[in-house]
Amino acid sequence: MASHFSPEDSLLMPHIHDLGLLKDSLGRWASGLDITRLGSLAACISVAPVAWRFLKAAWIESYNWIRQFFVASVTVPGRDPLNRNVMSWIMANVVQNRRGIRSFTARTHVHAGDFADRAALMKKKRREVQYLPHFDTTLFWHGSCLYFVSRSLDSFRASMGDPSYDGIGGEELTIGCLGWSTEPIKKLIQTCQDYAERQTEFFVIIYARDRYGMSWQPKARKPIRRVDTVHFDDRLKETLLADIRNYLDPSTKRLYQGRSMPYRRGYLFYGPPGTGKSSLSTALAGEFGLDLYEVKIPCVASDQDLEQMFLEIPPQCIVLLEDVDAIWTDRDSERDESQGVTRSSCTLSGLLNVLDGVGSGEGRIVIMTTNKPDRLDSALVRPGRVDMKLMLGNISRKSAEQMFVRMFMPDTVSSPLAAKITQDAVGSIGGPALFDLKTLHKLALKFASQIPEDTFTPSQLQGFFQLHLNSATEAVANISSWVDRELSGSLLDDDISAVSEEKTS
Template sequence: MASRFHLGAATGQQLLDPWAQGISIMRDVWSQLDITQIGSLIAIAGTIPTAWRFLHRVWQEAYGCVRRFFLASVTIPGGDPLNRNVVQWILANRPRHCRSFTGRTEMGRASSDRAAALKKSQHAIQYLPHWNARWLCYDGSIFVVTRKGSDFGSSLSDPSNDGIGNEDLTVSCFGWSADPIKNFIHACREYAEKQAQFFVIIYSRDRYGLAWKPKARKPLRRLDTVHFDEGLKRELLGDIRNYLDPRTRKRYQSRSMPYRRGYLFYGPPGTGKSSLSVAIAGEFGLDLYEVKIPSVGTDAELEQMFQEVPPRCIVLLEDIDAVWSDRSAGEKSQDNGVGRDGQNNTAPNCTLSGLLNVLDGVGSQEGRIVIMTTNRPEQLDSALVRPGRVDMKVFLGNISQKSARDMFLRMFSPDLGCSSDLDTEEVEKLADQFAAEIPEDTFTPSLLQGFFQLHLESPQDAVSNIRTWVTKELEKNSDKGFEVINGRKHDM
């Protein structure tokens, strides 16, 4: 049998069962134990939890005394940008032997494997070091960073949350002065700013509407990737650069002028209004705060949102025409709860006057840039776009042949590693042929970009297929005056 083994077959010894042999040995050992000794061991084991609780209590009391008399500390509330900076520094400088992690599915990042990206269930896994207290040394001083918060697990369940900077932090060090802690926090902020210098941080209100939270971190977008009138683009950038100049702020303050600036980006859908906002934020190193008026409950909540916006940033109000078409319609919907079409009112709870007040009212903040985007500027209330609230209007229209040529060169630049072996001169010749097929002021940049997405590997294919694509798109545009129902066309 496989469970038996042979010992000394040449001497005539029998086969032995190892399990039976082990049980026999344990029986012999148990028979030699003294029952009184067993009782003593059980009694000693029973005192271990009590002793552990006593030592833990002594440690807490001793730590409390040391903290009270020998430690300086700074507490950073959860959700504050400094909190996030400190946690990022700790995670970047954590010891290699860290063994305790919290694992979560990272919904915002897809797998880098092209084959795995085709599968619906493939998502990256994020491992966050799990810690409540961390001892560290910086600039010759010893610090202890403690993290407190009961919502750590619930915050991780939010797909938009990356698990960084959600709990209150207390940074402590030995000594009577908090200056070493301040220097450490300042170093953490500088580190975070260096890490984010190639990204635009987009903030939005959390799901409870109580605080601003980082929503996304987008790579910087070059302004030459947003195609509209070059002269107007230079004028816009010059105006923003002049506004952000510290000397401009002093000029405004010395003349008792409110230090604010507002812009209106308007044009057909897909012309790059939102992309231009992100590109401007990256160009001038500003964070972008996204305000969704329909989700704001009251005027007081809207005012609180603007009060919490830092002074040097961009506040983005997208599709402002979809919020209020005019003042009378807003008043009628508030009075009757019914819109002009007879349907139930779905307008936001905050009013147009509330928005006007936070833009340039008595309690409005200064130092920020407000950008509003719209597809239908003619439907905006005149009070919303008057000078002082909107200082410059920027039209983003359909793409020109020159911009189409620039987009072709950007898509198939030899520096991007395109699979073709064309040099710069050959790509420029193809760009001229491509641009000649694009009707002037007909297609939006986003529509043309969709065509490029189908031919990123071959500029020759893009040139050979552009005429057919243009013909099909023009045929689609000719049907815009009809609504297709069950395969038939009806006048709208």
């Protein structure tokens, strides 16, 4: 019977023929293969895992023996501030200098400011990817000594679960070197501390309680903000700086101790929201090279938690107690219930105890902030607890003029935008082509003349500048209409508040 093939079958025929040739070749190879050799090969393969486990165990045992008798080491706990100092130095001087690193941990990078801005977190956009060098042990030379640093990857993975973690510090570190003496390691740690102190010239470290409320952790590392960028009365500013400078002078500490006086200093910053109370605290930390420890009174669960927080705060720092008017007192309970005011679970006596009780620490600067100074108990603001009160109010015309100059000064604007602003601020009004500081001050004076005295907060005015950073002349041209809109909005808000108060009463 004749066979019939379709065109598709004819296309398959060469492949079937090739498979037949392959089968014949494998058959001839298998017939010539010595079965004893195949058995030997299988035996070697089966022994390989056992040999690997033996070599691995022998290496670990040898390494532990060498480490016990020939290696000195120092362990730094994960939550100790020294841990971050050491890790920062290693990242900057060891890890980043190695271009051959092939292992990283990648995660979505969320900026610190986004946590307070829910809209930024919910916005649909592609976010940056943060690559953190991933290592458990690294070797490096420093000076004439070979060091190794090991870290616990389990604690590293746990820290990675916190979006605010920046990849530096948090996991237990073991620093070691060849020899019986730990002196080289101590010198290395001193180098790390020196490096961290130099970084304070450029950054302020802000500490906050972790999400479990168990310990202080770095919340943010902010570039130092100059005090002159916080706008309020210049005479008050100079008085405040002189007072802090005098307090931090070593001779002042000796004088306090010689007179058996507690070495403490307390300040109260009060005023409407947006007047720069928190910004001033951060700027002061940068001015004097101090860390900032942030305590939000409404978020503290109890007096015991507040006491534990203060026990862990080191000396030589600034403690920022925000919204101290939320502290709970018996006589305020009825009024709070009627007005719906949220109070902290901490009591006044608990706060007073951590400020100047028997077990309270010394050497710190405590800054309390409030929008409602009339709600503060007189015991909290008496001398000894609050040594200086500073009212941060609405902006003056003088401060508005200073803010304008700061916003459009080319030195404070990143290039190439600086060149554009310079040309706009000077050339577009018929001035010389080159930057003229006198012209900028004339523009600033004209701008400030449109600002009502003691009416707007610095944050309101800053919001206006954000809309006109590319053009100084445009800012001057639009300030009058902006003031009118803001004033009409303020009047409407006042009317709504008055109606609400009438309904409540």
